[in-house]
Amino acid sequence: MVTYGADLALPSVNKTDTFPWGVRLIVGLPVGLPSQKMIDNQRAIAEAIRVDPDNVEMRYTNDGLIVDIITFKMPMKLAYQFGPSSTSTYRVFTGVNRRGEPRYYDFDGSYPHLLIGGISGGGKSVLLRSILTQLATGPAPDMYLCDLKEGVELGIFRDLACVKGFASTLPDVKNAADEVDVEMKRRYAIMAANGSQQWTGKKTILVVDELADFKTRAGDPEAKLKNEIKTTLTRLSAKGRAAGIILVLATQRPSADVIDGLIKTNIAASICFRTRDGIQSRIVLDHDGAASLPDVPGRLIYQTAYDETLQAPYLAADEARKLIADLPKKTVVQTEEEIRHVTNDKPHAGEVNPMDGDIIEL
Numbered sequence: 351m352v353t354y355g356a357d358l359a360l361p362s363v364n365k366t367d368t369f370p371w372g373v374r375l376i377v378g379l380p381v382g383l384p385s386q387k388m389i390d391n392q393r394a395i396a397e398a399i400r401v402d403p404d405n406v407e408m409r410y411t412n413d414g415l416i417v418d419i420i421t422f423k424m425p426m427k428l429a430y431q432f433g434p435s436s437t438s439t440y441r442v443f444t445g446v447n448r449r450g451e452p453r454y455y456d457f458d459g460s461y462p463h464l465l466i467g468g469i470s471g472g473g474k475s476v477l478l479r480s481i482l483t484q485l486a487t488g489p490a491p492d493m494y495l496c497d498l499k500e501g502v503e504l505g506i507f508r509d510l511a512c513v514k515g516f517a518s519t520l521p522d523v524k525n526a527a528d529e530v531d532v533e534m535k536r537r538y539a540i541m542a543a544n545g546s547q548q549w550t551g552k553k554t555i556l557v558v559d560e561l562a563d564f565k566t567r568a569g570d571p572e573a574k575l576k577n578e579i580k581t582t583l584t585r586l587s588a589k590g591r592a593a594g595i596i597l598v599l600a601t602q603r604p605s606a607d608v609i610d611g612l613i614k615t616n617i618a619a620s621i622c623f624r625t626r627d628g629i630q631s632r633i634v635l636d637h638d639g640a641a642s643l644p645d646v647p648g649r650l651i652y653q654t655a656y657d658e659t660l661q662a663p664y665l666a667a668d669e670a671r672k673l674i675a676d677l678p679k680k681t682v683v684q685t686e687e688e689i690r691h692v693t694n695d696k697p698h699a700g701e702v703n704p705m706d707g708d709i710i711e712l
């Protein structure tokens with residue numbers, strides 16, 4: 351409370367604006383009442399004006415204290431739709447926020463690597479499907495997809511020409527990560543020769559659906575392989591950005607063992623669906639928030655410079671299949687030269703043929 355002599359000075363509502371999502375109040379504060387004090391007491395103030403504290407957001411600007419009372423109800427399910435620019439950029443639609451506004455993730459932006467966490471059934475694989483569909487139908491980066499659930503989740507993308515590697519076993523994941531690592535070194539060499547600091551050519555994206563599969567147990571016969579994969583992922587997370595190498599790592603069991611400090615430091619953008627507890631939420635977001643998200647598939651916290659709660663679009667596998675049906679596929683008939691290259695030669699660093707694995711299978 352602030353008083354001037356005998357007079358009580360109270361905050362005053364200077365302006366009221368109505369938006370599709372609710373109402374915005376611009377509140378003037380009496381001298382001596384810091385806006386932070388109002389923000390700290392947000393819940394009590396919301397109760398005093400008879401609105402659900404969860405529907406109130408406050409922040410201070412030069413115009414005064416902004417109090418948003420949100421009446422928009424986030425959808426429980428959001429139909430998949432293309433963002434307008436998704437066909438020409440690496441920007442993908444990730445969902446709508448509490449105000450119903452669309453939000454995007456830009457793989458060409460300041461936070462290219464993405465960590466996706468959250469409980470089983472939260473919506474990680476559906477989100478990956480929607481992201482990959484948008485990328486594949488857009489400028490299509492080279493893709494390396496690691497799906498340790500026997501390829502059931504990402505398998506629909508497998509035959510696309512832009513998918514240069516598809517791994518559903520640990521040794522295959524190691525090969526995929528190594529190929530991307532070789533490509534990164536090749537790009538650094540080209541950049542050094544050109545004196546450039548940033549790769550401007552086609553991007554490469556390495557997706558891992560279920561990072562927890564690299565967790566090692568005592569006496570784990572695959573410990574060496576898993577540790578090698580983790581070391582490569584850490585190197586890619588640290589140095590990939592400038593070379594146009596993007597990591598997208600998803601896990602239902604965020605644990606400090608797998609998302610070690612180094613990977614975490616290098617991945618500045620996170621998407622976290624509901625987590626089992628605050629500990630898992632903290633590993634992904636550095637705070638407990640995702641543990642108290644409602645039990646709605648597709649509901650997530652999107653964290654870059656700040657946090658936003660979003661509802662991700664739902665894209666069923668059949669729908670995704672239709673959307674990618676007309677995209678270029680890998681050629682089935684390989685020229686003799688290519689086959690000889692695969693069977694006789696190991697690719698030299700810098701001229702890796704990322705389709706090798708697939709060619710051998712044919």
Ligand SMILES: Nc1ncnc2c1ncn2[C@@H]1O[C@H](COP(=O)(O)OP(=O)(O)OP(=O)(O)O)[C@@H](O)[C@H]1O
Binds near residue numbers: 427474663
């Ligand atoms: N954005 C969404 N909107 C509505 N429903 C969704 C959404 N995302 C997922 N679901 C529902 O939740 C189910 C599980 O989603 P998904 O397979 O993506 O979970 P997950 O997080 O990958 O789980 P796991 O960790 O077990 O792999 C989907 O089959 C779908 O029914």
Ligand SMILES: [Mg+2]
Binds near residue numbers: 503
């Ligand atoms: Mg999944």
